[in-house]
Amino acid sequence: MNPQRIAAIALREYYLVRGSIARLFPLCVWAGIDIVVWGFLTKYLSTVVTGSFNVVSVLLGSILLWNFLIRMMQGVTTTFFEDVWSRNFLNVFSSPISIAEYVSGLILSSILMSLISVTVMLLLAVFVFSLTLLPYGLLLIPFVFILLLFGIALGIVGAAIVLRLGPSAEWFIWPIPAIISPFVGVLYPLAVLPHWMQFIGRFLPPSYVFEGMRAVIAGSPVSMQSLVIGSVLAILSLIVACLYFARVFRFAVRTGLIARYSAESVN
Amino acid sequence: MLSVTNLRKNYGDLHAVSDVSFEVRRGEIVGLLGPNGAGKTTTVSMILGVLAPSAGTIRVEGHDVMRDHRKAMERANFAAVYAPLPGNLTIEQNLRIFGMLYGVRDLQKRIEELIAEFDLEKYRGKKSGVLSSGEQTRLCLAKAMLNRPQLLLLDEPTASLDPSVARDIRAKIRGFVDTQKCGVLWTSHNMYEVSEVCDRVLFLSHGKVLLEGDPKTLHIKHGKSSLEELFITVAKEPLTLDLS
Numbered sequence: 373m374n375p376q377r378i379a380a381i382a383l384r385e386y387y388l389v390r391g392s393i394a395r396l397f398p399l400c401v402w403a404g405i406d407i408v409v410w411g412f413l414t415k416y417l418s419t420v421v422t423g424s425f426n427v428v429s430v431l432l433g434s435i436l437l438w439n440f441l442i443r444m445m446q447g448v449t450t451t452f453f454e455d456v457w458s459r460n461f462l463n464v465f466s467s468p469i470s471i472a473e474y475v476s477g478l479i480l481s482s483i484l485m486s487l488i489s490v491t492v493m494l495l496l497a498v499f500v501f502s503l504t505l506l507p508y509g510l511l512l513i514p515f516v517f518i519l520l521l522f523g524i525a526l527g528i529v530g531a532a533i534v535l536r537l538g539p540s541a542e543w544f545i546w547p548i549p550a551i552i553s554p555f556v557g558v559l560y561p562l563a564v565l566p567h568w569m570q571f572i573g574r575f576l577p578p579s580y581v582f583e584g585m586r587a588v589i590a591g592s593p594v595s596m597q598s599l600v601i602g603s604v605l606a607i608l609s610l611i612v613a614c615l616y617f618a619r620v621f622r623f624a625v626r627t628g629l630i631a632r633y634s635a636e637s638v639n
Numbered sequence: 640m641l642s643v644t645n646l647r648k649n650y651g652d653l654h655a656v657s658d659v660s661f662e663v664r665r666g667e668i669v670g671l672l673g674p675n676g677a678g679k680t681t682t683v684s685m686i687l688g689v690l691a692p693s694a695g696t697i698r699v700e701g702h703d704v705m706r707d708h709r710k711a712m713e714r715a716n717f718a719a720v721y722a723p724l725p726g727n728l729t730i731e732q733n734l735r736i737f738g739m740l741y742g743v744r745d746l747q748k749r750i751e752e753l754i755a756e757f758d759l760e761k762y763r764g765k766k767s768g769v770l771s772s773g774e775q776t777r778l779c780l781a782k783a784m785l786n787r788p789q790l791l792l793l794d795e796p797t798a799s800l801d802p803s804v805a806r807d808i809r810a811k812i813r814g815f816v817d818t819q820k821c822g823v824l825w826t827s828h829n830m831y832e833v834s835e836v837c838d839r840v841l842f843l844s845h846g847k848v849l850l851e852g853d854p855k856t857l858h859i860k861h862g863k864s865s866l867e868e869l870f871i872t873v874a875k876e877p878l879t880l881d882l883s
Contacts, residue, residue: 374742377739377740380736380740383739384725391727392727463724465688466712466717467737469740470708470709625688625691631690
């Protein structure tokens with residue numbers, strides 16, 4: 373893999389974000405608004421909830437990490453969509469870049485863009501709503517690791533779907549995090565879900581993160597086994613996502629989809 | 640330089656390209672001609688590796704395009720009227736991104752050379768999308784020459800340009816070929832341009848190479864008054880041609 377080609381994809385995204393308020397706005401404002409809304413809600417709830425339940429750490433911490441996953445996913449898909457929107461496939465894929473380098477470029481762009489969102493969210497959550505992540509300690513590392521990998525995996529799958537079905541399939545991609553969120557228990561324990569939803573949730577890596585977060589705040593030990601399962605599932609998701617993208621790309625080259633994406637409109 | 644052997648592309652029962660074989664040699668400009676739907680762009684897409692052939696091989700400087708896409712494309716580049724560079728990036732940004740993708744050494748120097756050569760200096764900070772057709776074409780050609788390719792694929796590079804700009808562009812490409820000794824595969828519907836620029840032409844019809852020869856004499860050989868008349872015959876009455 374050639375680092376220069378990977379960097380080219382990330383540099384392109386940097387140029388676009390730097391030169392466009394429309395691109396910078398959602399990175400900062402949407403992420404910030406989520407924290408503000410949930411921040412005030414948790415502030416209110418903490419005045420009515422009695423006992424040792426730490427509303428701010430549980431709810432706001434979960435929202436922050438869930439948003440991190442969403443930003444990771446959208447970082448990958450929007451970098452890919454830039455090539456769709458500017459009809460750039462023919463120029464990019466007729467260059468010497470390999471698929472592995474291209475996907476790595478999407479991931480690098482996503483990590484850099486997510487850093488902007490996460491910084492805004494963290495600053496607001498910590499300084500305005502007094503969120504402290506200290507109770508999570510070193511467990512934050514596996515939590516972030518799992519969400520990062522799964523967010524990237526979702527983004528790559530989203531990109532593959534749009535490559536396969538055409539630009540209008542973009543509308544399938546934006547709601548994916550919202551569709552997944554009820555199953556992974558971002559705001560509630562999996563135990564409150566019906567069995568069939570719990571069953572699906574057990575195959576989704578973020579479930580293990582949010583269950584673990586709640587355990588930490590409740591003062592219970594976090595099961596290392598569940599973190600390992602979550603990590604393994606996240607790694608597997610990423611591998612499957614990359615294989616799926618490569619498969620769709622081969623299909624697109626075989627059928628002429630790549631060439632047509634640029635030369636004429638695809639619905 | 641470029642070797643295409645028994646190239647075929649089928650979409651179900653439709654044979655878009657059938658058993659096409661040809662070569663482009665060093666320092667040679669080869670015109671790929673034919674009516675709409677003859678298979679020119681399909682052939683160019685396969686040479687670029689963005690469309691897999693159903694059969695046949697394509698080699699750029701000995702590197703198989705499908706098996707060793709990276710090495711083949713490091714030695715090639717292309718410009719096409721239907722593939723403008725991203726309009727939301729400036730000229731300089733576009734050249735930098737593609738220079739990095741093509742692994743161009745001493746990139747800043749190369750960008751400055753191309754900006755000067757294609758007279759893009761006063762637009763360098765402008766978004767490519769707001770450039771005129773002529774300026775966009777010059778930018779696409781600058782991108783196509785970033786890596787000093789040994790094979791240049793030009794799919795209707797002067798379409799939508801006025802005759803004066805088109806002549807300048809042709810002169811620049813001819814100059815590049817003469818200095819770099821690269822090979823060019825050039826598709827065009829402008830027969831005047833083809834006879835002026837190309838050393839050899841291939842006429843495609845229904846996915847097959849029907850005729851091949853010197854654009855200055857090929858029409859005479861087939862009893863036509865001009866290359867344009869020969870083109871029209873290939874497009875409308877290919878069976879009336881004496882192909883012996």
